[in-house]
Amino acid sequence: MTDIGSGAAGPVEETAAVPAAAAAPATLWRDPEFLKFWSGEAISQVGAQVTTLALPLTAVLTLDASSSQVGFVNAASYAPFLMVTLLVGVWVDRVRRRPLMIMANVGRALLVSAVPLLAVLDLLRIEHVYIAALLVGTLTVVFDVSYQSYLPTLVGKEHLVEGNSKLQGTSSLAQIGGPGLAGLLIGWVTAPYALLINGISYLVSVLTLLAVRRVEPEPVPQQERTGIRTSIAEGIRIIWDSAHLRACALQSGLYNLCWMSLQTVFVLYAARTLGISPGGIGLLLGTGAVGSLVGSMLAQWLKLKIGLGRAILAALLLCCLAPAAIPAAPADNGVLSLALFVAAFGLIGAGGTMANIHIISLRQSMTPDQLLGRMNAGYRFVSWGTLPLGALLGGWLGDLIGLRETLFVTAALFLTAVLVVLKSPVWRLKEFPPQIVAEPRKADAK
Structure with missing residues (x-):
């Protein structure tokens, strides 16, 4: 199979990326430039978690928002992941990435x-919260696509797994501590x-x-100017x-489709069938973040032990088999059921994070720098685009066949993600494959 992209040929990109990562030491713990970047990304992740809780609560507590209005706030926060991700990917490939991250955080x-300032002036309206949620979500897309595309030029191919492990670890910590910190700040x-x-x-x-x-490095200039649609198509094409x-x-x-179905139905199942309190449900789901932290620490070790492809497959087996323990648990909130729920969500978090670290590193190592932004954006469009479909699927099946039955069906569907990898060359990889050779595309027809 021929891997095709756009822009300059592969060797030009490899040469351009060397100065950025050449000075990196043997371990990123001793690389002050990475540590600066890492700390900035970690603070941004915590900030995003605080915003996720504080913005809708501002609508509830300050504006007495209705349920539908809170739903609009949350929808506005996530809409940019479908609306602008592909366009952002084109932008990220045409400019330097670090200035974009800085701009996004400013x-x-x-x-x-602006939201609390408007509240102090008694000018805050629910429409302002909608706009803030939409624009913050858009800038979050810019930051996320930029930092995943920036990392290879900062640390080099040899440190991708270590760098992604550290970034995923701080993301897990943010998911664990961010909502709690937000709650403390809101209470204070x-x-x-x-x-x-x-x-x-x-x-x-x-x-x-x-x-x-x-x-x-400066972005590799295109030999021929291409339009937005062509540029987006090139990002999708390199994946396909x-x-x-x-x-x-x-x-x-497929995994995200099943995960959102599981999460949607489990909340209803735990509350209505098992009688678990909202706080208890939150703690159970939070064990997944704890598992993610453990997985981020073990990812590098697993790759060294069994190789890249088998590490991806083993991690996927872990997170795709674990959901079966949830509907298999006794239909009560006894000790055995709670223990199985904790184990299941913890293993889902650990396996999912290990797989994610290796797959992100694989994507970054294979993709020419001039296509990284569009590849990451196209990938996120596919993977995140199934989340609302998973929620709809879980809700529909829950009404049709019952909540516990839907959990069994969803647990079985998780295995489709494993089958996709088994049918591909991914699981046979020992190390990262060669970078895709990007071939120039013709300019748009006038």
């Missing part, structure tokens, strides 16, 4: 700070002022990103034309 700081200073403090955290992140001194990337994207979409 914008998020201003937006989340109320929801609007928690957003103001959160705005300051984004500015601290900006300072750490500004402190990175390793030179980021590669058996490795295509399998990874498909398994990710």
